Amino acid sequence: MVDAVTVIVDDQALAAYSIQVPPLVGDPGGFYPQFTSCYKTSMFIPLGEITTSWNWALEFEGTSVALFGVTPPIQYNQTIRIADPSVDKTNATQPNSYRAYTYPVSSQGGQFFTSGVVHNDSQIRIGLSNADGVAIDYALVTAGNLTNLQGQTILVDDRSSEIFWDGNWTMVDNYSLPVQCTIPSPQAYKESKLLLNSTDSVNFIAQMQPHANSTHSSNTVGDSFTFHFAGTSILVSGVTPGPGLPSDWLLHMEFVLDLNSTTRVFSPTSDPIKPHDIYFESTDLSPGNHILVGRILSVAGSPLPAAQIDYATYRPSFVTVAEKPVFPAPEVSGSATATSSSSIPTPNPSSATPSPSPSHAKSRAGAIVGAVIGGCILVGCFFGILWLVRRNQRRIRNAPNPHTEPFTSTAPTIYSEQDGPSSQLGTLPHSKRPFSPLHAASLSVASNSNSALSQQQNNIAAEIREPQNSPVDARLRELQAQMDAIEVRVRDNAPPSYSGEA
Incomplete structure (x- = not known):
């Protein structure tokens, strides 16, 4: 269930809603004295013409309307005549059809009239x-689906x-x-005096209620409230945190509007404790969605003060x-969070997309980091295997050609008989080398051994070029070890040296 949208109309704007229909002459006239506890500092006190009672008709756009102000003290008539649009026999343009209603309580500030609900939300009169002695503070109109909200101010209790x-x-x-409170005296109403003096006024104590007769109160450090809205201004009002002088107390609060922080310190003043005390206000905001968070930073003193939030107003x-967005509910951690009887609104597709919760964001971040690390390990293994294969291929290319005689060598130098010991060293081809039968036998054995080793090395090289189905890395190390062993055996089986014979 989504709460109804209510538009607040200040007392100084009520004249613009007057109906100009004979015998009505518009607003009854009056003045706007300063009151210490009201919405926007003033209340409207209507006055009629001499010897006549005044009649006043107003027209709003919505489905119902309520009036807030201060009811007359006991010196005045406690009955007011009202035309209620939900009552068929009353007509706002015909004063004779107005019906008599008795004020709930005399000298009381708050809501004193509520109309019934009408089905046609285009006009409500x-x-x-x-109504001598009444002071009107503001009207609260329940908006309908067709109500034009441009330039209006919405109140959220x-x-x-x-x-x-x-x-x-x-x-x-x-x-x-x-x-x-101070209002004109009964004699002043009879003479229609617009200026008051000490003999033409009545002073009395009014019992002022907060709007809708409720507030949310806390003096716990860290407690907060969150309000999402789509508008161009914001005001938060409530009851004074503590009594006036000579008490000694302190309330420190922080208000964060779209990540812009403002701190306020509340302390005793000469004003009495009262409703409609402004806690925070910001105007000229850019059109669009905004978030306001109010938080208690510290409390001190005796008696201990408390933040007492009554309502918020904003220009949509x-x-x-x-077109009003429906915002998602923020996460709250309070152990004893006070909530209203209304259910939390459900986001719709046209509203702003909610941000993921911190736990969900951490899970996504962990999954991304794990995937990156795993990918890096796989890439590293791939390049490591590729490097080993290429290193062994280079070794194969640098090895002697297996199709040529790997042991062809230069004959040892000998002294020629003709040249003598002083002659230069030289080389002879194999066909001209003098050697003995022992030498021939040795060379034959070495040749056969070397041929077998050469054939084995050729087989290993071929196997390196064509890897088997065994793991690449392990197989390469095994083949490399075999080649190293063959090279050692080749060195051990080198042809024996020989010297020339006489």
């Missing part, structure tokens, strides 16, 4: 009459499933805070509810 709470947050509800960068 309400009418107000006979702390109970909404769009805000994710990580840690030991506790939802606190059904409480109010005393706040000093989408035009209709159908």
